[in-house]
Amino acid sequence: xxxxxxxxxxxxxxxxxxxxxxxxxxxxxxxxxxxxxxxxxxxxxxxxxxxxxxxxxxxxxxxxxxxxxxxxxxxxxxxxxxxxxxxxxxxxxxxxxxxxxxxxxxxxxxxxxxxxxxxxxxxxxxxxxxxxxxxxxxxxxxxxxxxxxxxxxxxxxxxxxxxxxxxxxxxxxxxxxxxxxxxxxxxxxxxxxxxxxxxxxxxxxxxxxxxxxxxxxxxxxxxxxxxxxxxxxxxxxxxxxxxxxxxxxxxxxxxxxxxxxxxxxxxxxxxxxxxxxxxxxxxxxxxxxxxxxxxxxxxxxxxxxxxxxxxxxxxxxxxxxxxxxxxxxxxxxxxxxxxxxxxxxxxxxxxxxxxxxxx
Ligand code: F6P
Numbered sequence: 001x002x003x004x005x006x007x008x009x010x011x012x013x014x015x016x017x018x019x020x021x022x023x024x025x026x027x028x029x030x031x032x033x034x035x036x037x038x039x040x041x042x043x044x045x046x047x048x049x050x051x052x053x054x055x056x057x058x059x060x061x062x063x064x065x066x067x068x069x070x071x072x073x074x075x076x077x078x079x080x081x082x083x084x085x086x087x088x089x090x091x092x093x094x095x096x097x098x099x100x101x102x103x104x105x106x107x108x109x110x111x112x113x114x115x116x117x118x119x120x121x122x123x124x125x126x127x128x129x130x131x132x133x134x135x136x137x138x139x140x141x142x143x144x145x146x147x148x149x150x151x152x153x154x155x156x157x158x159x160x161x162x163x164x165x166x167x168x169x170x171x172x173x174x175x176x177x178x179x180x181x182x183x184x185x186x187x188x189x190x191x192x193x194x195x196x197x198x199x200x201x202x203x204x205x206x207x208x209x210x211x212x213x214x215x216x217x218x219x220x221x222x223x224x225x226x227x228x229x230x231x232x233x234x235x236x237x238x239x240x241x242x243x244x245x246x247x248x249x250x251x252x253x254x255x256x257x258x259x260x261x262x263x264x265x266x267x268x269x270x271x272x273x274x275x276x277x278x279x280x281x282x283x284x285x286x287x288x289x290x291x292x293x294x295x296x297x298x299x300x301x302x303x304x305x306x307x308x309x310x311x312x313x314x315x316x317x318x319x320x321x322x323x324x325x326x327x328x329x330x331x332x333x334x335x336x337x338x339x340x341x342x343x344x345x346x347x348x349x350x351x352x353x354x355x356x357x358x359x
Contacts, residue, residue, distance in 0.1 A: 001033045001034070001035055002031060002033060002034045002035070002104045003034075003035045003036075003037055003101060003102055003103050003104055004027065004034060004035070004036050004037070004103065004104060004105050004106075004107060004308060005036075005037045005039060005046070005051075005098065005101065005103045005105070005106040005107065006020060006023070006024075006036055006037065006038050006039065006054070006070070006106075006107040006109075007038070007039040007042050007043065007045060007046060007070060007106070007107070007108060007109070008020070008042060008068040008070050008071070008072045008109045008110070008133070009042035009043055009072055009073070009074075009075065009108060009109065009110035009111075009113075009114035009117070010042065010072060010074055010110050010111045010112075010113055010114045010133070010134070011072070011074070011111065011134070011135075011285060012066075012067055012068050012072050012285055013133055013134060013135045013146065013147025013150065013151065013285050014066045014135075014147055014150035014151070014285065014286070014287060014288060014289035014290070014293060015133075015146040015147050015150060015289035015293035015294065015296070015297045016067070016068040016072075016109055016133060016146075016147075017062035017063070017065045017066070017067070017068060017069055017289075018062070018063050018064075018146070018289050018293065018294050018297035018298065018301075019109055019131050019133070019146055019297035019300060019301050020059060020062070020068075020069070020070070020109065020301070021059045021060075021062050021063055021297075021298075021301065022297050022298040022299070022300060022301015022302055022304075022305075023107055023131070023301040023302075023304045023305050024036055024054070024056070024058075024059040024301075025059060025301070026301060026302040026304075026305030026306070027305040027308065027309075028056055030305055030306070030309050031305075031308075031309055035053060035054075036053075036054040037051050037052070037053055037054065037101055037103065038051060038052050038053075038054045038058070038069075038070045039051045039070065040052070040070060040071050041070070041071040041072060041073040042070075042071070042072045042073045042074075042075060042110075042114070043073075043075040043090075043094065043114070043117060044073045044075060045070075045071075046093075046094045046097050046098070046106070047075075047088070047090050047093045047094055047097070048093070048097075049096075049097045049100065049101075051097075051101070063289075063294055063298075064288050064289065064294070065288070066286055066287050066288050066289065067286075068109075074113070075090070075113075075117070076113060077113045077114075077116040077117050077120075080117055080120065091120065091121075091124060094121060094126075095121070095124060095125070095126065098121075098126050103126075103127075104127060104308070105127040105128065105129060105308050105313060106118075106121065106126055106127065106128050106129075107128075107129050107130070107131070107304060107308070108128060108129075108130040108131070109130070109131045109133045110130065110131075110133055111132075111133055111134035111136065111138075111139065111145070112134070112138060112139060112336065114130075114133075115130055115132075115139065115316065115329065115332045115333050116333045116334055118130045118316075118329055118333075119314075119329040119330060119332070119333035119334075120333075122313065122314045122329050122330075127311075127313040127314075128313055128314060128329065129304050129307045129308055129312075129313060129315060129316075129317070130304075130315070130316040130317070130329060130332075131146070131300050131301070131304055131316065131317050132144075132145040132146065132300070132316055132317070132318055132319075132332075133145060133146055133147055134147055134148070135147045135148055135150070135151035135178060135185055135284060135285055136148070136178070136179050136181075136182055136184060136185060137182070137184040137185065137337070138179075138181065138182040138184060138336050138337050138338065139316075139332060139337055140331065140332050140335035140336065140337045141316060141318050141327035141328075141331050141332040141335075141337075142316070142318035142319050142320070142327060142332075142337075143318075143319045143320055143321070143322075144296065144319050146289075146293050146296050146297045146300060147285070147289075147293065148184065148185065148188075148293075149290050149292040149293050149296070150287070150288070150289045150290045150292075150293045151178070151185055151189075151284045151285060152185060152188045152189050152192060153290050154280065154283055154284045154286070154287065155175070155177050155178075155185060155186075155189030155193070155228075155280060155284050156188075156189040156192035156193040157193075158175055158189075158193075158278060158280040158283070159175050159189060159190070159192075159193025159194070159195055159226060159228060160193055162175055162193075162226060162278055163193070163194065163226065166224040166225075166226055166276075167223065167224050169224070169274075170223035170224050171224055171273075171274050171275070171276055172214060172224065172225045172226075172227070172264075172267060172273050172274065172275045172276070173224070173225070173226050173227070173275070173276050173277075173278065174226075174227045174229050174260040174263060174264050174275060174276070174277045174278070175193075175195070175226065175227070175228050175229070175260075175278050175279075175280065176229050176230075176231060176258055176259065176260035176277065176278070176279045176280075177189050177190070177228055177229065177230055177231070177280070177284070178230075178231055178281070178284050178285070179200075179201070179230040179231055179232060180201070180230075180231045180232040181201055181232055181336060181338075182200075182201060182202065182230075182232070182336065182337070182338050182339060183198075183199075183200025183201050183202055183203075183230040183232070183233075183338075183339050184339055185230070185284070186198060186199070186200055186228050186229065186230035186233075187200060187339055187345065187346075187349075189228060190228030190349075190354070191345075191349055191354070193226070193228065194226070195226045195227060195228035195354065196213065196217060196222075196225045196226055196227065196353075196354065196355065197210060197213055197214070197225065197226075197227040197228070197354070197355045197356075197357060198227070198228045198229075198349070198354055198355075198356055199227065199228070199229045199230060199233035199263070199356065199357050200230050200233060200339055200356065201230055201232035201233060201234055201338075202338050202339045202340075202341055203339075203341045203346070203356045203357070203358050204234050204235060204236040204238070204239035204358065205233065205234075205235055205236065205356070205357030205358060206235070206236050206357060206358065207235060207263075207266055207270070207357075209355065209357050209358060209359065210227075210263070210267070210355070210357045211267065211270055211271060213225075213355035213357070214267065214271065214273070215271070227260075227263070229259060229260050229263060230259075231258065231259060232259070233259050233263070234259075236358075258279065260277045260279060261277050264276075264277050296319070299324050300317045300318075300319075300324060301317075302324075303317040303324045303325075303326065304317045307326060312326065314328060314329050314330070315327060315328055315329060316328075316329055316332050318332075341356075341358075
């Protein structure tokens with residue numbers, strides 16, 4: 001019998017179950033006598049040997065189900081080598097569980113940090129195949145991650161809803177979209193939702209430019225404006241500060257729940273305009289996967305099963321130019337795929353009048 005371990009790690013997203021289903025269905029069809037062991041709550045389950053033997057039925061009826069049937073948790077990569085409160089060496093514990101269960105391979109569905117740990121385990125001698133999960137779409141080595149499109153739908157829906165109320169009241173609205181380090185989700189949701197101003201971590205904004213854009217809209221007879229602002233949006237002046245200086249500045253300044261509220265307060269102070277903030281938050285990771293993600297997850301899952309069948313380990317199933325490919329984990333680990341401010345999508349958005357607050 002061949003035993004395959006499986007876990008979902010890090011922040012959840014809509015298409016985790018669809019992806020596990022894709023892997024499992026293809027594995028059960030392609031390999032005789034295969035058993036899938038599901039680890040509870042991500043790497044935590046692997047560390048503490050908390051697992052259950054999955055049955056083919058466990059993977060039925062979950063294509064459209066959000067969340068993860070295995071549960072997930074955040075186990076920061078930087079702490080992987082740091083013994084826990086009981087002195088447990090997490091990496092050794094994971095290797096021990098893997099060997100005790102006589103696994104042939106470990107399948108990891110995860111984002112950036114989880115891919116780093118997957119690569120570490122591969123370097124430590126375990127057979128690993130991974131899949132690219134995250135609503136942030138910031139994984140290196142794949143054009144797109146599963147979860148991203150579903151999250152765009154939720155976030156753009158939020159902007160759609162804000163549109164009608166913003167128009168009725170003639171208000172400025174800020175919708176804060178998830179993404180601390182990268183702005184893919186804000187960019188796509190902002191364009192799809194018809195936002196007038198989009199602020200991304202990759203394009204530091206100048207508040208004067210943002211205010212000018214708002215004034216121009218008012219002058220042109222537009223009664224309302226919508227800003228799509230990433231969690232990690234940053235001003236030009238703050239972008240010049242070191243992490244320590246920024247922390248200090250925030251400590252000494254007014255306290256806001258998040259960046260959208262800070263920008264909202266500054267707009268009101270400078271223009272006298274009424275500003276409302278909406279934070280869809282974790283809704284963006286919840287609910288059903290969209291049709292695009294279901295297809296993507298099924299394709300990626302099948303590729304992962306194929307890699308296992310061929311004993312090709314140390315890879316992440318990925319997408320390149322709409323083809324499903326395999327990317328070495330060593331290439332994925334530790335890199336971030338960010339929005340290029342000079343990319344065509346930014347230029348096209350600017351051509352249609354969207355301001356990124358930079359010029
Ligand atoms: O990485 C996915 C993500 O949803 C980010 O967009 C967001 O900044 C973060 O996770 C939120 O993390 P948590 O669920 O731990 O609050």
